[in-house]
Amino acid sequence: MNDGNIFGDSPYSIVFRNPELLTAFALLVLCEILWRKLYRKEAYGAAEAAASAGIALGRAVAKPVMIFALAGLYIFVFEYRIYSFDMSKWWSWVLVFIGADFLFYWMHRCKHEIRWMWADHSVHHSGNRMNVFMNFRLGWTGLIVGTWLMHLPLVLAGFPPAAVITTYALSLVWQAWIHTDMIGKLWRPIELVLNTPSHHRVHHSRNPVYLDKNYAGILIVWDRMFDTFQEELDGETCDYGLVQRLNSNNPVKIAFNEWGNLIRDVRAADNWKARLHAAFGYPGDKKAVLEEQARLLMEREMTKPGPDQNRPAPAAGE
Numbered sequence: 001m002n003d004g005n006i007f008g009d010s011p012y013s014i015v016f017r018n019p020e021l022l023t024a025f026a027l028l029v030l031c032e033i034l035w036r037k038l039y040r041k042e043a044y045g046a047a048e049a050a051a052s053a054g055i056a057l058g059r060a061v062a063k064p065v066m067i068f069a070l071a072g073l074y075i076f077v078f079e080y081r082i083y084s085f086d087m088s089k090w091w092s093w094v095l096v097f098i099g100a101d102f103l104f105y106w107m108h109r110c111k112h113e114i115r116w117m118w119a120d121h122s123v124h125h126s127g128n129r130m131n132v133f134m135n136f137r138l139g140w141t142g143l144i145v146g147t148w149l150m151h152l153p154l155v156l157a158g159f160p161p162a163a164v165i166t167t168y169a170l171s172l173v174w175q176a177w178i179h180t181d182m183i184g185k186l187w188r189p190i191e192l193v194l195n196t197p198s199h200h201r202v203h204h205s206r207n208p209v210y211l212d213k214n215y216a217g218i219l220i221v222w223d224r225m226f227d228t229f230q231e232e233l234d235g236e237t238c239d240y241g242l243v244q245r246l247n248s249n250n251p252v253k254i255a256f257n258e259w260g261n262l263i264r265d266v267r268a269a270d271n272w273k274a275r276l277h278a279a280f281g282y283p284g285d286k287k288a289v290l291e292e293q294a295r296l297l298m299e300r301e302m303t304k305p306g307p308d309q310n311r312p313a314p315a316a317g318e
């Protein structure tokens with residue numbers, strides 16, 4: 001599970017350990033800089049990109065601790081597996097891929113809807129611009145919030161930890177290229193099945209209609225299935241960042257901002273129910289935006305032409 005590299009199994013470690021991926025990443029950054037400067041006539045946001053790199057460095061320190069703590073747990077759980085999948089069979093890989101992507105969807109959804117987990121994941125959503133550096137904004141406190149629980153059911157089911165980690169790495173590599181404004185909507189069948197730059201732009205947006213949508217890792221089908229899908233709309237430009245915008249490029253401030261808010265709200269609460277809600281309920285600052293989303297959805301439903309409205313009016317006497 002751990003090859004001793006301080007970067008651990010993170011998107012940057014996978015990219016930095018593979019020269020081909022590193023070259024592809026450097027080209028992507030270069031294209032983005034040129035596209036933004038020449039086509040959009042906007043600044044790239046070097047300070048924000050540097051803050052993202054700073055967050056990546058902090059995580060590189062936190063990651064080995066997490067891996068050290070968890071490697072033993074994964075091996076221990078595997079000892080008690082229910083079944084033993086033969087990884088020399090292709091269908092075992094299909095099953096572990098589908099299982100891991102399904103669990104990624106639910107874990108990601110929990111990270112948005114449970115404040116305790118949002119405190120860590122909000123780091124990924126703290127950037128106010130969309131570019132590939134957004135990949136580097138990952139929280140430092142995954143060990144505390146329990147992100148590592150995500151893959152344990154697969155290990156318990158009987159997939160070897162190495163196979164599970166491989167599918168996780170695949171998911172991270174896929175997500176590395178979808179953090180960009182540069183790529184528009186892709187061919188319709190791709191947009192129907194896979195998580196694309198367009199779908200992930202929606203995920204990073206704070207517009208009421210886009211908030212807490214598109215949790216997918218690789219397959220967008222989970223969002224379609226569980227009613228959290230939202231298409232990127234022509235008239236609705238993505239407004240990136242947190243609901244309470246964070247205008248800081250200090251990596252430490254970004255990494256602990258939401259933890260600070262959580263502690264403040266728990267201390268301000270005057271009873272245990274309120275304290276528990278502040279720590280584990282739906283993140284309070286997003287509530288008003290979510291209510292606005294519900295109102296917009298209702299409005300959209302009401303203005304939708306009904307099946308009868310499209311039919312020609314019946315002739316008199318019919």
Ligand SMILES: [Zn+2]
Nearest residue numbers: 108112121124
């Ligand atoms: Zn997210």
Ligand SMILES: [Zn+2]
Nearest residue numbers: 124179200204
């Ligand atoms: Zn993202």
